[in-house]
Amino acid sequence: MATTVIWHHLFLDQLSRVNGFVCRNPMLAQASDFSLMGLNLPGNTSNPLGSAITPATVAQIPGLDTLGVSMVRIDYAPWGLNPPHIHPRATEIFTVLKGTLEVGFVTSNLENRFTSKVLQKGDVFVFPIGLIHYERNVGYGSVIAIVGSSSQNPGVITVANAVFRSKPMISGDVLAKTFQVNMTVVDAIQGKM
Structure with a gap:
């Protein structure tokens, strides 16, 4: 009997977390669990890379838990860079709202094929899950982009x-x-x- 009780508690604990985040009791959910204010505000790009990321993931919006989506706003100073990186749990769909941005990704070994494109306002680009990719402002003004991800916690x-x-x-x-x-x-x- 004691073993069954311990297993039951471990099982319930596993059910209450997804990607490390505690699931909300639906009866206790509030509107604030499903909203985030401030994506209209520019990020601080006065850093060595000249870019700023404002996330809207499950860490900021608890109601995203288990929904499989999230987004970020990225601001780039002139010639700012979001350096080569990987999202282990998400594909990204990237939209430029303002400015000119070079984007690129590299396919996996053995091919290691580099694909890049210069995007303008209104252009969309997709970064497949798990591939190294980057973005760089190639214009003389600031750039704003909104990025959607296929995970509530893309990493x-x-x-x-x-x-x-x-x-x-x-x-x-x-x-x-x-x-x-x-x-x-x-x-x-x-x-x-």
């Missing part, structure tokens, strides 16, 4: 951060051999991260 792995800022750090000799450079280059990159 993000920025390639440079994952490789050069892991905790604990990946051994420098592994990185030097991987990138075919000497340790001085690896140390310099890690020092900037």
Whole structure:
């Protein structure tokens, strides 16, 4: 009997979480669980990359839990960059609201084919799930984009951060051999991260 009770509690705990987020009791849901204000406000792009991401995922909108969708607003300063990254749980559909933006992705090994395009206001581009991709403002004005994702919690792995800022750090000799450079280059990159 005790084993059954423990299993029952573990089972209920598993049912109450999806992608690490606690499911809301439908009887306690409120309008605030399904809304987010502020996507009309520009993000702060005064950082080394010149971009800012304002998320609207399950972390900000609890009502998205289990619905399989989310979105973000991305702002880019002139020549701002959203560096190469991966979303392990989502395909993205990307829409430019203002400005000119270069986008690109790389297919998986062994092909590693690079696909890119320059987008203008109103253009749409799709980044398939799990592929390394980036966006870069190639105009002289600011850029605003809205991005939809096929997951309430798409996740993000920025390639440079994952490789050069892991905790604990990946051994420098592994990185030097991987990138075919000497340790001085690896140390310099890690020092900037």
